[in-house]
Amino acid sequence: MILYSHLKYSPQLHGLPRDRNSRGGGVFVAVRDNITSLERKDLEVDGCEILWCQLSLKSKDDDIFIGAYYRSTDSYKPETLNGLEESLHKLQSSVNVPFIVLGGDFNIPGMLWKVDDTTFPVNGLQSKILDIANDYNLDQRVDFPTRKDPVSGTENILDLLFTTRPSLIKNTRPSSGISDNIAVLADINIRAPRVSKAPxxxxxxxxxxxxxxxxxxxxxxxxxxxxxxxxxxxxxxxxxxxxxxxxxxxxxxxxxxxxxKPRPSWLSTDLVRQCRKKERSYVKAVKSGLPSDWDNFKTLQKKVNKEIHGAKRSHLQEMTSSENPRQFWRFINSSRKDSSGVQVLKVQDTNITSDKGKAETLADQFSSVFTKESVADSKPELPPSPYPDMPNITVSVDGVAKLLKELKQVRLPDLAQLQIKHSN
Known part of the structure; x- marks a missing residue:
């Protein structure tokens, strides 16, 4: 465990501690001074060593909730995780889809975490943490041992890192700590990487x-x-x-x-031109420092922001009222915060993590709604038709040529755009 007193030697950090009432120790989150943070005491639970910190970003919907947790080794009963579950429930009740990064010493031995294997069941503790991760859409990113028993030499993954957006957690790696456990380091991307269109x-x-x-x-x-x-x-x-x-x-x-070039469909050419004009006015104001230039920049900034919000609202209203749902879902997919795809699926108390397993599980779920008829069942005999048989269909070259001439020309992609002039 990192001691809170070590922050005295880091002037660029400020700590949000939650100390124990007795026996010393506790948990804390250290944040840089240039990052706006808020300690969420309303998410704490009595009897549970957990601390939440909300980091404010440009958009309120993108705020990160950093959690530090410690589970004591006094008991290995699954009830020791009830406080963690209650705290996560409070967080999910206050925020619709929270961006969670939860780390700490969970002290749950016997798990590999690569395939969610519970090869060391101790009173259902492993099953309990898997249920919590599944219920709150949490993905565990640590897959290397963080503690080695000095006597038996057994290695376990005790320090865990959970998140609701696994594609934003990069380069999870071990590091030498100041205790008997290995420290876990990870890089977090604030936003999901935008996938640029191929040329x-x-x-x-x-x-x-x-x-x-x-x-x-x-x-x-x-x-x-x-x-x-x-x-x-x-x-x-x-x-x-x-x-x-x-x-x-x-x-x-x-x-x-x-x-x-990635550009929102509601961002017109005129709006792009106004944004560039606003940027030029900002550069001019910074270079000159004149109050008149700053007033001009602020006026343009308010005008551009108002028009951008109005264009986006109009675009959303148009898509929601349109009969074509493809545009709406295309916009929804472009607005996603994560690119991880399908999350972990749970089937009969088994967590499915591989892409092949997810595909087979979804295929089985889709096919289960259809009626399965046995081939051996006798087919019903239809009565004779009261209508006469249809004569044979004759297709002639002149008839096909006539139909082709009457076709309307439409714009089709790739090779179908070609118009070949041919005369017999």
């Missing part, structure tokens, strides 16, 4: 040389007809046509590489 190729059809393109397509047609397509499978004919046409497009059509 895409845009074909400039306006600049294509029509004569060269038509000549290349005619040669491809001749090669295709000479290859006896009627004697080949449809898949082989399609691959021949697709590969040949792709090569022609890559050689004859000018291309331009476009790099996608």
């Amino acid at each position: 895409r190729t845009n074909f400039r059809w306006k600049d294509v040389e029509e004569a060269t393109f038509i000549e290349s397509v005619s040669k491809l047609q001749t090669q295709f007809m000479r290859s006896s397509p009627k004697s080949k499978p449809i898949e082989e004919n399609w691959n021949f046509f697709k590969d040949g046409l792709t090569n022609i497009i890559n050689k004859t059509v000018p291309q331009k590489i476009a790099w996608g």
Whole structure:
């Protein structure tokens, strides 16, 4: 355990301690002086050594709740975790989806934590901590031993680090502590990394040389007809046509590489222009230091913020009232705080952590709602139809050509954009 007195030698840190009434010791959280923090005494529980600290970020919804916890080794009954469970319940009741980082010495031996294996059950203590982690969507990130028994040499993971956003916890590693337990260090990203769009190729059809393109397509047609397509499978004919046409497009059509920039759909070009104008006014005010320039910057800042909030609200109202749900869910996915995907699933007191296990569990759940009929069951016999049989359908070349001419031209992606001029 790190002593609170060690903070005296760290002038850039201030501590939020919770000392024991007797026997010394306790838990604390150390925060840098330049970070706004608030001790949440309302989340504490009598008889439980736990301390919560709320770190304020730019957005209130992104505040981090840092927790320090210690479980005594006086008893290994699962009831010793009731205080932790009650404290987490208080936190979840006060915040809708809290960003939790909870660490400390849990003193729960016999767990590997890589596969949620409880190979050392002591009165259900391991099962209790797994239930708490599952109920409050907590993921444990420490997978290396933090204490080695000096007598038996047994290694255990006693110091744990839980979080509700595992993709933001990076580089969890051991470090030499000042006690008999190994200290746990981890890096926390404040926000989930934005996934940039991959570069895409845009074909400039306006600049294509029509004569060269038509000549290349005619040669491809001749090669295709000479290859006896009627004697080949449809898949082989399609691959021949697709590969040949792709090569022609890559050689004859000018291309331009476009790099996608992450921009919210509600952020129009005019708003981007105003934001840049506000940034220029800020740089000017910083360089000059004149009150008039600062007043101009503050006026632009209020105006831009008001228009941004209004554009975002209008966009949300438009999406919620739209009949197309794809735009709404695309916006929801872009606003997520975490990129971890499906969380740990629990099936019959077993936690599923692997991607394959999660996929199979969700597939089984989906298929369970459908009725399973046995093939051996006799099929019902249908009575004879009172309607006459339909005559054979005759498909002629002229009929197909007529239908193709009546098709409306629509813009389709990739190869389907190509319009080939062909005359018989």
